[in-house]
Structures are given as structure tokens and as C-alpha cells.
Amino acid sequence: MSSATPPTPGTHDGSAALPEARGRLEQVLRAGNFAITTEIAPPDSANPQDVYDRAAVFQGFVDSMNATDGSGANCHMSSSAMCALLSRRGYETVMQISCRDRNRIAIQGDVLGASALGINNILCLTGDGVQAGDHPQAKPVFDLDSMSLLETITGLRDKHQFLSGRPLSQGPNVFLGAAENPFVPPFNLRAMRLAKKVAAGAQFIQTQYCFDLPRLRNFMHQCRDLGLLEKCFILPGVGPLASARAARWMRQNVPGVHIPDAIIERLDGAHDQKAEGRNICIEMIQALQEVEGVSGVHIMAHRQESSVPAIVQASGALSDRTPWAPEMETEPLASTATA
Amino acid sequence: MYSVRLWAARHPRIFEVAYNAFHPVLTRLQPVWKAMGEERSEKVVGKVEQLSKELLFDCKMCGQCILSSTGMSCSMNCPKSMRNGPCGGVMQNGHCEVKPEMRCVWLEAWEGSQKMRQSDLIQVVQTPVDHRLKGSSSWLREARRASQPQQEGRHE
Numbered sequence: 221m222s223s224a225t226p227p228t229p230g231t232h233d234g235s236a237a238l239p240e241a242r243g244r245l246e247q248v249l250r251a252g253n254f255a256i257t258t259e260i261a262p263p264d265s266a267n268p269q270d271v272y273d274r275a276a277v278f279q280g281f282v283d284s285m286n287a288t289d290g291s292g293a294n295c296h297m298s299s300s301a302m303c304a305l306l307s308r309r310g311y312e313t314v315m316q317i318s319c320r321d322r323n324r325i326a327i328q329g330d331v332l333g334a335s336a337l338g339i340n341n342i343l344c345l346t347g348d349g350v351q352a353g354d355h356p357q358a359k360p361v362f363d364l365d366s367m368s369l370l371e372t373i374t375g376l377r378d379k380h381q382f383l384s385g386r387p388l389s390q391g392p393n394v395f396l397g398a399a400e401n402p403f404v405p406p407f408n409l410r411a412m413r414l415a416k417k418v419a420a421g422a423q424f425i426q427t428q429y430c431f432d433l434p435r436l437r438n439f440m441h442q443c444r445d446l447g448l449l450e451k452c453f454i455l456p457g458v459g460p461l462a463s464a465r466a467a468r469w470m471r472q473n474v475p476g477v478h479i480p481d482a483i484i485e486r487l488d489g490a491h492d493q494k495a496e497g498r499n500i501c502i503e504m505i506q507a508l509q510e511v512e513g514v515s516g517v518h519i520m521a522h523r524q525e526s527s528v529p530a531i532v533q534a535s536g537a538l539s540d541r542t543p544w545a546p547e548m549e550t551e552p553l554a555s556t557a558t559a
Numbered sequence: 560m561y562s563v564r565l566w567a568a569r570h571p572r573i574f575e576v577a578y579n580a581f582h583p584v585l586t587r588l589q590p591v592w593k594a595m596g597e598e599r600s601e602k603v604v605g606k607v608e609q610l611s612k613e614l615l616f617d618c619k620m621c622g623q624c625i626l627s628s629t630g631m632s633c634s635m636n637c638p639k640s641m642r643n644g645p646c647g648g649v650m651q652n653g654h655c656e657v658k659p660e661m662r663c664v665w666l667e668a669w670e671g672s673q674k675m676r677q678s679d680l681i682q683v684v685q686t687p688v689d690h691r692l693k694g695s696s697s698w699l700r701e702a703r704r705a706s707q708p709q710q711e712g713r714h715e
């Protein structure tokens with residue numbers, strides 16, 4: 221397939237067409253394609269095979285995978301190790317860094333190490349509070365916040381220096397991302413806060429789950445008015461809800477998740493709630509393709525990872541494009557891409 | 560005290576005016592602070608600062624006060640020490656994800672900042688906290704800075 225993105229596994233050199241792009245995700249976005257990223261849940265194990273198995277589910281359907289960093293303040297394999305393992309196989313990954321568990325000394329060291337290991341995308345997060353996870357006894361660090369984390373890594377990359385001012389012989393050449401949640405208060409501050417993140421160095425944005433299109437549209441209008449649409453790529457978060465019960469639980473228990481009543485009622489009324497959850501997700505991806513300034517979607521399908529290929533397929537978001545996958549070097553994925 | 564803190568963040572203009580009047584006085588007194596020596600001036604001014612700001616803003620004496628950029632809502636009361644705006648976990652009712660009984664300090668900050676003359680200061684990206692300064696007086700630091708205008712730097 222001619223539109224398949226070229227393989228540049230785990231390297232910084234980008235493609236000939238877009239020499240300034242650091243990896244395939246950045247290439248896809250800069251080329252104006254509708255990008256698909258997804259979340260890959262790190263295993264509770266020390267076995268690399270567990271990581272590869274989880275990645276194989278998505279291959280050929282996503283442009284990049286975000287390896288979460290202790291998401292929900294629960295302990296799992298580290299994001300940097302996941303990304304390092306995956307980029308050796310040629311997968312494009314987004315390493316997530318949360319400010320909750322490490323201070324500025326540890327984080328800067330990790331960023332240099334990650335870049336040396338071939339990781340070229342980093343998402344800067346503040347992180348959930350420790351109370352949300354399985355180790356509520358832990359000391360919350362929060363030495364930096366997502367904003368100062370962005371500035372710190374921008375400094376490493378562009379000024380070639382640590383936060384202390386000490387110089388680096390080579391900076392980490394990374395594409396920097398940040399998160400935003402347009403679905404929680406204060407609504408009128410969210411776009412402005414995004415502007416602040418862009419000023420601090422954010423180049424792409426992945427949002428919290430979008431189940432409320434009007435709120436997203438409102439946010440995107442505000443972003444446009446602030447001139448942000450030309451300065452960063454925005455990928456709203458989407459995901460399939462497993463059932464009305466699961467949706468209620470998430471709304472109640474997962475910080476920052478907003479699910480309107482209409483969605484829950486629709487699930488409640490469905491014969492097959494799981495299928496309905498996927499349909500809602502597919503329709504959302506289709507609707508988002510029409511929203512000005514939306515550059516792609518970030519699919520978070522926790523415990524429903526196997527449904528991601530079908531969702532992507534049904535949404536038509538990839539058009540005739542096949543994101544690169546390791547197997548493509550030996551045999552084309554034509555059969556799965558059209559399945 | 561939480562109720563006083565809420566009141567203060569809802570009337571930030573009063574404190575903006577008060578501090579703008581107070582700041583030049585502190586700066587003019589810089590020779591006095593210098594003559595007293597750093598330790599003694601820190602003890603006296605720092606104590607007054609601590610008592611008044613603790614009462615009004617639940618101040619944590621981080622030593623690098625940004626109240627005028629945060630609508631007079633002390634961001635050090637955020638359980639995640641956010642210095643640059645609210646996290647993504649604010650509840651739909653505007654309360655904090657970590658301390659559900661408290662309203663998110665950044666909602667107070669945003670609303671407060673809009674009532675202040677320098678309402679756009681909230682848009683400035685704040686550098687990370689310098690943990691060495693905890694417990695020291697921001698007032699004296701500001702007075703020292705203002706009396707040496709040519710000196711540049713991140714926190715001094």
C-alpha cells in the first residue's frame with residue numbers, strides 16, 4: 221500500500237520527506253493524516269513477552285502506543301522499559317512521565333536514557349494522586365508539575381542543558397506531548413491552560429475521554445481563537461465503554477472522566493451493551509474527524525484492547541493508510557488491513 | 560483557615576491593592592532589613608508574614624510567593640503542588656480529586672484572577688518550586704529583588 225508510513229524503527233532520523241520529524245507519529249501528523257494512537261497497559265510482570273503480546277494486538281492499526289506510567293497510581297512495569305522494548309522491535313511509542321513518582325533529578329536522567337534507547341515521543345503528565353491507586357501509603361512527589369516538566373524537557377532538548385544550567389553534550393531529540401481535560405471545570409480556563417502548555421513546549425495533545433462532543437467543540441473553538449490549532453496537534457481521547465454499569469463506575473471513581481447521562485441511558489437501553497459501547501466509540505471517532513483542528517484520536521480501551529482494530533476499521537479513520545508494523549518488513553499486512 | 564481562605568480568594572482585589580501599597584514600603588525599608596542582618600530580619604518579618612498569610616490564605620511559606628498570579632488562592636494547598644493551573648482530575652462539582660471536601664484551589668485561583676487588575680499573570684508559566692526556600696520570607700526576597708533591579712535570575 222503506497223500510503224503506508226515508512227519504517228523508521230526506534231530511530232530519530234525521520235523520513236526523507238519530513239526531515240524534521242522525529243518519528244512516525246510526528247510524520248503522520250505533519251503529513252496531515254488523521255493519526256491513531258492508543259494506550260498499551262504495562263503488564264504486572266517482568267516478562268518482555270507480555271509486552272510484545274500486548275503490542276501485537278494493535279499492529280497495523282495504530283500510529284503509536286502510549287505506555288502508561290503507573291496510571292491511576294497503580295504499580296506496573298515502567299513506561300520507559302516498555303517503550304525501550306517496543307522500539308527495539310520497531311514500534312512507535314509514546315513514553316509517559318508522571319510527576320507523581322519522581323523528582324527533577326530522576327526525571328531528567330530518565331529522559332536522557334529514554335532518548336538514548338530510541339524513544340522519540342514523550343507525554344508530560346502531572347499524574348493521579350496516590351490515593352487513587354494500590355499504594356496509597358506512598359509519598360507523593362510532585363516536585364515538578366506537567367507544565368514545568370514540559371519546560372524542563374524543552375530545555376534539555378533545545379538549550380542542551382539541565383534545569384540547573386549544566387550543559388549536555390547532546391540533548392534528547394523528542395516530540396513533546398501533554399494532556400488536557402476539556403471536560404472538567406474550569407471550562408473557560410482549559411484552552412488557556414493549553415496555551416500555557418504549548419508555550420512550555422507541548423507539540424501534541426492527547427485529551428481525557430471525550431464522550432461529550434459539544435464540550436469538545438467549545439474547547440476547540442476556544443483553542444482556535446487562541447491560535448493554538450496551528451501550534452499543536454490535538455488528539456481527543458476516545459474509548460469503548462463495556463456496559464452502563466462500567467460507565468457509571470468510571471464516572472464515579474476515575475478522576476477526570478465525564479460521561480453524560482445520555483450515553484449511559486443509551487447503553488442501558490441497548491440489547492448488547494458491549495457492542496453499543498463500541499458503536500458509541502466508532503461514532504465518536506467519525507464525528508471527531510469532522511471537528512476543525514482535530515488531528516487524530518487517542519484510543520483508550522482498557523481491558524478491551526482486542527476491540528481496537530475493529531473500531532479503527534469501522535470508523536474509517538485510517539482511510540487507505542496502514543500504519544507501519546514490524547511484520548510489514550517481511551510480509552505486507554494487506555489481508556488484515558482490509559479485513 | 561478554609562473559610563477565611565475562600566473569602567480571601569473571592570476578594571482578591573483588596574489584597575492586590577494592599578500588597579501594591581505595602582511592597583514599596585518594604586522595599587524602602589531594605590536598608591533596615593540589611594542592618595538587622597538576614598537572620599534577624601527573616602525571624603521578624605518572616606514571622607509576621609507567616610502569621611498573616613497563614614490566617615488569610617493557608618500559606619505554606621514556600622518562600623516564593625505567587626499569590627498575585629493565582630487570584631490570591633495559595634497553590635501550595637493543592638495536594639499535587641500544581642503551580643500552573645488545575646490538573647485533569649477536578650470533579651464536576653469543582654472539588655478536588657484528592658481532597659473531595661475541598662474546592663479545587665485552581666478554580667478559586669481562576670475566578671479570583673479574573674477579578675484582579677493583573678488578571679493575565681495567571682497565564683505565565685511558573686518555574687518549579689525551589690525547595691531550599693521553604694520557610695523563608697517572600698516579602699524580604701521581593702524587597703531585596705526590587706532594590707537591585709538590574710539583577711536577573713530565576714528566583715532571586
Ligand code: SF4
Nearest residue numbers: 637645646655663664
Ligand atoms: S483538583 Fe485542583 S486542588 Fe485537587 S489536585 Fe487537582 S489541581 Fe490540585
